[in-house]
Amino acid sequence: MAVITYREALNQALREEMARDDRVFLMGEEVAQYNGAYKVSKGLLDEFGEMRVVDTPITELGFAGVGVGAAMVGLRPVIEFMTWNFAVLALDQVVNSAAKMLYMSGGQYPVPIVFRGPNGAALQLSAQHSQAFESWLAHIPGLKVVTPGTPYDAKGLLKAAIRDDNPVIVLEGEMLYNTKGEVPEDDYIVPIGKADLKREGDHCSIITSGKMVLVAMNAADQLAKEGIRVDVVDLRTVRPMDVEAITASVRKTNRAVVLEEGWEIAGIGAQVVDYIQRECFDDLDAPVVRVHQADVPMPYAKGLERAAKPDLAKTIAAVKKVMYVD
Amino acid sequence: MASKKKSESPQTADSETLKSLLHSMLLQRRFEEKVGEAYALGKIGGFCHLYIGQEAVSTGTLSMLREDDYVITTYRDHGQAIARGMTPRSVMAELFGRIDGCSRGKGGSMHLFDRNLNFLGGHGIVGGHVPLAAGVGFAIKYRGGDQVIICFMGESVVNTGAFHEALNMAALWKLPCVFVIENNKYGMGTAVERAAAIKDLSTRAASYDGMYAEHVDGQDVMAVRDATSRALTHARKGQPVLLEVRTYRYMGHSMSDAVSGTYRTKAELDEYLKRDPINLFRAKLLESGDLSEEQFAAMEQEIKAIVQDSWDFADASPEPPAESLYEDVLVTTES
Numbered sequence: 001m002a003v004i005t006y007r008e009a010l011n012q013a014l015r016e017e018m019a020r021d022d023r024v025f026l027m028g029e030e031v032a033q034y035n036g037a038y039k040v041s042k043g044l045l046d047e048f049g050e051m052r053v054v055d056t057p058i059t060e061l062g063f064a065g066v067g068v069g070a071a072m073v074g075l076r077p078v079i080e081f082m083t084w085n086f087a088v089l090a091l092d093q094v095v096n097s098a099a100k101m102l103y104m105s106g107g108q109y110p111v112p113i114v115f116r117g118p119n120g121a122a123l124q125l126s127a128q129h130s131q132a133f134e135s136w137l138a139h140i141p142g143l144k145v146v147t148p149g150t151p152y153d154a155k156g157l158l159k160a161a162i163r164d165d166n167p168v169i170v171l172e173g174e175m176l177y178n179t180k181g182e183v184p185e186d187d188y189i190v191p192i193g194k195a196d197l198k199r200e201g202d203h204c205s206i207i208t209s210g211k212m213v214l215v216a217m218n219a220a221d222q223l224a225k226e227g228i229r230v231d232v233v234d235l236r237t238v239r240p241m242d243v244e245a246i247t248a249s250v251r252k253t254n255r256a257v258v259l260e261e262g263w264e265i266a267g268i269g270a271q272v273v274d275y276i277q278r279e280c281f282d283d284l285d286a287p288v289v290r291v292h293q294a295d296v297p298m299p300y301a302k303g304l305e306r307a308a309k310p311d312l313a314k315t316i317a318a319v320k321k322v323m324y325v326d
Numbered sequence: 327m328a329s330k331k332k333s334e335s336p337q338t339a340d341s342e343t344l345k346s347l348l349h350s351m352l353l354q355r356r357f358e359e360k361v362g363e364a365y366a367l368g369k370i371g372g373f374c375h376l377y378i379g380q381e382a383v384s385t386g387t388l389s390m391l392r393e394d395d396y397v398i399t400t401y402r403d404h405g406q407a408i409a410r411g412m413t414p415r416s417v418m419a420e421l422f423g424r425i426d427g428c429s430r431g432k433g434g435s436m437h438l439f440d441r442n443l444n445f446l447g448g449h450g451i452v453g454g455h456v457p458l459a460a461g462v463g464f465a466i467k468y469r470g471g472d473q474v475i476i477c478f479m480g481e482s483v484v485n486t487g488a489f490h491e492a493l494n495m496a497a498l499w500k501l502p503c504v505f506v507i508e509n510n511k512y513g514m515g516t517a518v519e520r521a522a523a524i525k526d527l528s529t530r531a532a533s534y535d536g537m538y539a540e541h542v543d544g545q546d547v548m549a550v551r552d553a554t555s556r557a558l559t560h561a562r563k564g565q566p567v568l569l570e571v572r573t574y575r576y577m578g579h580s581m582s583d584a585v586s587g588t589y590r591t592k593a594e595l596d597e598y599l600k601r602d603p604i605n606l607f608r609a610k611l612l613e614s615g616d617l618s619e620e621q622f623a624a625m626e627q628e629i630k631a632i633v634q635d636s637w638d639f640a641d642a643s644p645e646p647p648a649e650s651l652y653e654d655v656l657v658t659t660e661s
Binding site for chain 1: 396398427428429430431432433437439440441446447449450451454455456457458459460461462463464465466467468487488491492494495498653654655656657
């Protein structure tokens, strides 16, 4: 199997789906002539032309709405946000138009659209460019929200998102674009709503998604050296969430750490913990511990930024806490 | 609704067409008077924004449109829905929140949709639907079609960012969009001159190279048709249009608001009532001989029966079943 980057995996997904279905087009800032701010759309303009790979003005609210309108009348837009931080300007279209159209039209107008782009913090980009939006978007009925953490999942989930007849949010990671992994060359999709057990262990579950999957895997490696075997549940989709995968893991390990990139209050982890207390109350040997960003806007200074982010050390400490070791 | 083959020249309208225009406007008026009655009786809930006074805009524009063209509008959408050809039954049942409503009781007054008529809905966030119209225009161009989309909006929309973003892209990409500003002078209770730093709203188009713009008397249905005809000619060639139609809302912003009071005087309202679009057009047709008093009386009777029938139909239609609560959140099929 070929080893390619997360960026290349997304590029393949776009190329294959655009070749497969001429209703699919890509629109966003710098996606065409510039080949993408993060080069995810590299080469697509040359291959598919300017009607299907469309540079926009810097108008998130406007071009998100253009996508929704085009989807209402039968096209299948992929709308790229240069980062989800900028997509806050477009949330009216995501939340009020895309997510609600089918319902408020009594089932007449599906909106088959993908909104995608990098989510969460990179390095020293400070407060306005370092936000994780999983919980904001997962809150909204009418949306599906996927958070691929590996090249394989990135390609398979983006392809599934493009083929889905509903609005699908794809949260990528700026820090993930250069990561590598095995990706099959043949056509495949990763089903939306299905978690993946990325590592098997019977002492403690780490339930996570997106960029934090790498942190969880590193933590599992470290802990294995100390004889602690960790189950890593990669949710892959945070709406709809694979509750069965969560409960199956927690029933096996009786202990859980929930790791997410975003803030604590009303975060994705809060929802995971709710599922655990509802479904696994009698299975727990310790209270669930959450690892998340500190409850502050992201600082610029290196040391402060490190202190604010969820990371390997915090995750290991959390596992040890629920294991009652140290 | 105009058929696909119908001539787009408003000047050649025959007697039958003229009477159908009057019929369309009168149906909207009587329908909404009935809506007001139903609201007072608690048959209709929530926000309910009446269109009374603006009927020449919906009829004038939509009577020029083809069946395969598209329409999108705001939450003040009853008039356009009926002018586009949605049945009073399906609209009234929606307002009553019943299963036979056009949106199966999920949308209500502000969200009337009819896919069969390319009626892309009433939308509730001021300005939010304008980019959607540009998106429909984009899809038309993408497919190489010659349809257009008419996007209605109140005058307060011209102050939103979404309006500018959408019109800029429509002009940049030469999209077949006709943006119709229904200037009824008030954004809820705020007069246009207290909200927009511009007097002549159609001149907003000057910000976008190549956009065609004009303004027209919105109380004169034939003038609206005339302007729409020119607008469609431009839009079908890929030149977007900004059309300001100057009209007046005779009722309050919504059923919960006063008709006049702190923000406008009774005297002002009375002045505009003298230019009621239906009275003006009826008088014109009576004078030209295209309509007789007897024909008008018969039209009133027929419309009264249609409106009553829509009420009876809506009243008899069942409430949406409990299991429909979770339907239409997501499409279950994948393509």
